[in-house]
Amino acid sequence: MKKILFFVAIVSFTSFGLVSCSEDDPVMETPTPNPNPNVGKQLKLVPNATFIKLGEEVTFKATSGGTDVTDATFYVNGNPIKGNKYKLVHEGTNAPVIGEIKAHTRRAGYKDSEVVTIQFAQQPY
Numbered sequence: 001m002k003k004i005l006f007f008v009a010i011v012s013f014t015s016f017g018l019v020s021c022s023e024d025d026p027v028m029e030t031p032t033p034n035p036n037p038n039v040g041k042q043l044k045l046v047p048n049a050t051f052i053k054l055g056e057e058v059t060f061k062a063t064s065g066g067t068d069v070t071d072a073t074f075y076v077n078g079n080p081i082k083g084n085k086y087k088l089v090h091e092g093t094n095a096p097v098i099g100e101i102k103a104h105t106r107r108a109g110y111k112d113s114e115v116v117t118i119q120f121a122q123q124p125y
Contacts (some may be wrong), residue, residue, distance in 0.1 A: 041065060042111040043072060045104055047118055054122045057087035057095040062105040062113065072107040088120040098122065 023057040062072035100119045
């Protein structure tokens with residue numbers, strides 16, 4: 001009886017060792033999608049002009065690699081503006097003002113655009 005138990009034990013350990021140690025099982029890696037494919041691309045602020053006639057407004061456009069980025073936020077002198085148009089006026093009276101602004105644009109997933117200086121002046125410039 002001891003020989004039979006000894007034989008069963010040896011067969012069990014041998015078959016367990018051969019079955020459980022398979023090296024040819026493929027390793028399945030789950031691909032990680034890039035949550036933001038635009039990381040590293042820089043925005044470019046494109047104004048309709050850099051010299052604007054006193055009382056008129058400048059229109060901004062944001063692009064990246066030649067493609068328009070329609071949901072970018074535009075900043076004038078560090079403050080966000082609504083929309084893509086800006087008119088330089090006196091805060092209290094809304095009268096046109098001669099001066100210059102510094103504008104740039106931002107959007108999540110892109111590098112901020114370079115700062116563009118825009119002047120508001122009377123003709124001749």
